Amino acid sequence: MRSFARSHATELALLGVMAVICVVLSFASDRFFTLGNAFDLLNTSSVNIIFAVGLLVVLIAGGIDISFAVAASVVQYLAVTFLGWIGGGNWVIGLIVAGATGVALGCINAFLIHQFKIISIVATISTFNIFFGLLMFFTGGVSIYNLPDWMTTRVVLFEREMADGTWAEITLPVVIMALCVFATWALITRTTTGRQLYSFGDNPEGARRFGINIGAMQYIAFGWLGLMAGIAGLVQAHYAQEVVPNALYGRELDVLAAVVLGGARLGGGKGSVLGCILGVLLVSITQNGLNLMGVSPFAFKMIVGAIILAAITLSNTSIERILPFLKSRRASQ
Amino acid sequence: MTALIERLRAALGPEMAGPVAAFVVVVIVFGILAPNFLSAATFGSVAFQLPELGLLTLAMLLPILTGGLNLAITFTANIAGLTLAWVLQSRGGVDAGVGAFILGSMLAIGVGALSGLLMGLVIAYTKAHPILVSLSMMIFLRGLGEFLTRGGDLSGFPAFLAPIGYGTLLGIPVPLLIFIACVGIWHVLLTRMKLGFNTYMIGSNIEATRYSGINTRKVLVLVYTLSGAMCAVAGIIMLARFNSVRVGHGESYLLITVLACFLGGVNPFGGFGRVIPVFIALIVLQLLSSGLNLMGANQHLATAVWGILMITVMILRWVAGRIKFLNAK
Numbered sequence: 001m002r003s004f005a006r007s008h009a010t011e012l013a014l015l016g017v018m019a020v021i022c023v024v025l026s027f028a029s030d031r032f033f034t035l036g037n038a039f040d041l042l043n044t045s046s047v048n049i050i051f052a053v054g055l056l057v058v059l060i061a062g063g064i065d066i067s068f069a070v071a072a073s074v075v076q077y078l079a080v081t082f083l084g085w086i087g088g089g090n091w092v093i094g095l096i097v098a099g100a101t102g103v104a105l106g107c108i109n110a111f112l113i114h115q116f117k118i119i120s121i122v123a124t125i126s127t128f129n130i131f132f133g134l135l136m137f138f139t140g141g142v143s144i145y146n147l148p149d150w151m152t153t154r155v156v157l158f159e160r161e162m163a164d165g166t167w168a169e170i171t172l173p174v175v176i177m178a179l180c181v182f183a184t185w186a187l188i189t190r191t192t193t194g195r196q197l198y199s200f201g202d203n204p205e206g207a208r209r210f211g212i213n214i215g216a217m218q219y220i221a222f223g224w225l226g227l228m229a230g231i232a233g234l235v236q237a238h239y240a241q242e243v244v245p246n247a248l249y250g251r252e253l254d255v256l257a258a259v260v261l262g263g264a265r266l267g268g269g270k271g272s273v274l275g276c277i278l279g280v281l282l283v284s285i286t287q288n289g290l291n292l293m294g295v296s297p298f299a300f301k302m303i304v305g306a307i308i309l310a311a312i313t314l315s316n317t318s319i320e321r322i323l324p325f326l327k328s329r330r331a332s333q
Numbered sequence: 334m335t336a337l338i339e340r341l342r343a344a345l346g347p348e349m350a351g352p353v354a355a356f357v358v359v360v361i362v363f364g365i366l367a368p369n370f371l372s373a374a375t376f377g378s379v380a381f382q383l384p385e386l387g388l389l390t391l392a393m394l395l396p397i398l399t400g401g402l403n404l405a406i407t408f409t410a411n412i413a414g415l416t417l418a419w420v421l422q423s424r425g426g427v428d429a430g431v432g433a434f435i436l437g438s439m440l441a442i443g444v445g446a447l448s449g450l451l452m453g454l455v456i457a458y459t460k461a462h463p464i465l466v467s468l469s470m471m472i473f474l475r476g477l478g479e480f481l482t483r484g485g486d487l488s489g490f491p492a493f494l495a496p497i498g499y500g501t502l503l504g505i506p507v508p509l510l511i512f513i514a515c516v517g518i519w520h521v522l523l524t525r526m527k528l529g530f531n532t533y534m535i536g537s538n539i540e541a542t543r544y545s546g547i548n549t550r551k552v553l554v555l556v557y558t559l560s561g562a563m564c565a566v567a568g569i570i571m572l573a574r575f576n577s578v579r580v581g582h583g584e585s586y587l588l589i590t591v592l593a594c595f596l597g598g599v600n601p602f603g604g605f606g607r608v609i610p611v612f613i614a615l616i617v618l619q620l621l622s623s624g625l626n627l628m629g630a631n632q633h634l635a636t637a638v639w640g641i642l643m644i645t646v647m648i649l650r651w652v653a654g655r656i657k658f659l660n661a662k
Contacts, residue, residue, distance in 0.1 A: 064464075066588065112644060116651040119601045125588050126643040133637025137630070250584075253404065257468045266462045298480040305473025312461045312469060 010263030014278040025289035045284040046177035047236045051255045053184040054228025056276045061221035062201035062268025063120035067128040069252040071105040072233030076243045098234040106226020110218040144243040173235045185273040201268025352613035363624035379619045384512035388567035392560045393590040400536045400603025401463030407587045408474035413441040413565035414578040418487040442565040449561020453554035478580030486579035498573035520608040536603025
């Protein structure tokens with residue numbers, strides 16, 4: 001238990017902060033602490049969680065990716081156009097097409113980074129501009145509204161009427177999100193590849209001398225993020241019932257903030273799926289709670305930004321530094 | 334002759350090769366493809382468009398040199414612009430006097446510097462990653478701006494502001510003059526002043542710098558404060574050019590400024606990079622988008638081409654590195 005607390009300090013701290021926020025919010029609004037609201041939260045944050053676990057893998061491998069959100073927009077466009085062209089399709093075909101396109105886009109990043117030794121932030125900022133510029137150029141900024149029928153119908157897998165008459169629902173995005181989270185968790189904690197990703201992120205040169213295939217690591221990390229971005233793109237199109245070329249523009253930085261808030265280190269070798277989910281949920285719980293409390297939606301982002309800034313400041317300042325007497329007492333024990 | 338070239342190279346530095354080569358290629362290619370590219374009009378439009386992106390790039394440059402990043406630049410510029418707009422509006426809007434403008438600009442620069450100061454303090458004292466700190470600052474400032482303006486825009490400024498955005502002095506656009514003055518300040522700061530030297534040192538190795546008796550925290554705080562102040566200058570120019578302020582103006586410049594820095598040969602890990610090559614890189618980017626505009630393409634294609642240019646330069650650098658490596662053997 002004690003070693004768990006030490007190795008999962010960030011996650012525990014996040015849980016603590018979330019618990020405090022939840023308690024405050026459930027007193028402030030009677031609609032916050034209900035099952036229906038909890039499921040609502042999951043439904044709305046599933047796209048971001050899928051993005052987040054994908055980005056987590058790249059961060060663990062010591063890279064950074066700015067381009068994944070616009071890559072997801074590209075995937076949305078290509079996949080929907082392709083599905084229209086083959087005349088419909090279904091969820092399985094849709095996910096396969098979107099996933100494959102996403103992997104291809106991710107591999108472009110990996111190719112540039114590995115083949116030409118371009119630093120990941122430089123490469124992905126460039127591909128961010130290329131993807132977004134070409135997407136806007138070829139589509140002319142026009143949205144697609146006539147999606148296939150299967151994509152626009154809400155798939156409710158579990159529903160239950162609450163005592164107060166509201167419905168608690170689990171929809172398809174949540175299930176897809178759960179699968180993505182599980183797959184990522186299995187990849188990074190239960191496979192050799194996952195351990196190699198951690199060691200590569202922690203010390204690339206050491207990993208190389210240890211016989212780890214560096215190129216494969218880059219392709220796996222960026223390919224995985226591409227896969228997740230593709231899936232998230234499709235889910236987002238399903239959720240929004242339309243494909244807007246700049247709908248996901250700017251999402252990359254929000255997701256990045258949430259993932260790093262969840263304990264992933266810029267620089268590699270550290271991060272967990274749990275922390276990543278908690279990071280995303282902390283942001284959405286805050287927004288949800290503020291919404292229920294009737295705070296102006298214009299103030300959301302400001303408060304969320306302030307919370308993230310405070311969380312970073314606190315999580316990077318060790319308690320011993322603020323309260324030095326704790327350290328001496330611990331040392332004397 | 335070779336001695337001259339050697340001296341030139343030594344004076345300009347190795348970062349100069351990429352941007353200058355790109356500049357020559359862009360001018361030649363568009364000179365052939367677009368018949369009216371090599372005209373005063375093209376360079377005139379570049380001269381007017383350059384300052385907004387350029388000032389923001391200068392604001393991005395200092396943090397990158399320390400090995401960090403300031404992702405809050407565009408929204409800092411917006412908030413500073415809003416400050417100036419409020420001062421002008423509270424002093425009579427269209428009828429506001431020069432005094433109100435000066436007061437507003439001082440306050441705007443103060444606000445910009447304050448946001449930079451906050452980031453600098455957090456980065457210097459908690460050792461949190463600059464990307465993260467500036468990212469959350471960006472989210473905060475964006476929210477603050479949207480909260481205060483309700484997503485709308487402020488306009489209706491006195492007429493004497495227009496020359497700052499559109500006027501010319503001796504044939505040179507006023508915003509360009511302001512930008513060149515700022516480039517000059519940054520150049521002197523980085524090459525002639527202690528703070529500039531310490532900035533490079535921190536970018537190379539922060540621990541070694543600290544052990545050599547330099548107050549690295551103070552330097553970091555100053556760097557981010559200056560970066561914030563430069564954002565405010567960009568915000569003031571943007572206000573004069575658009576004759577309005579809206580939160581989100583110039584948002585798309587954010588990652589372009591990073592690109593411009595890297596294109597100008599600045600090391601992504603910090604420690605190396607100079608102002609003049611970045612200046613040339615900015616001109617190349619603007620020439621590219623003007624040239625594509627002349628050929629009938631829109632800004633989005635230009636954005637994509639900027640990305641391709643960046644990748645091309647990085648690949649060429651990689652190729653050049655390999656050739657040197659082969660020669661050395």
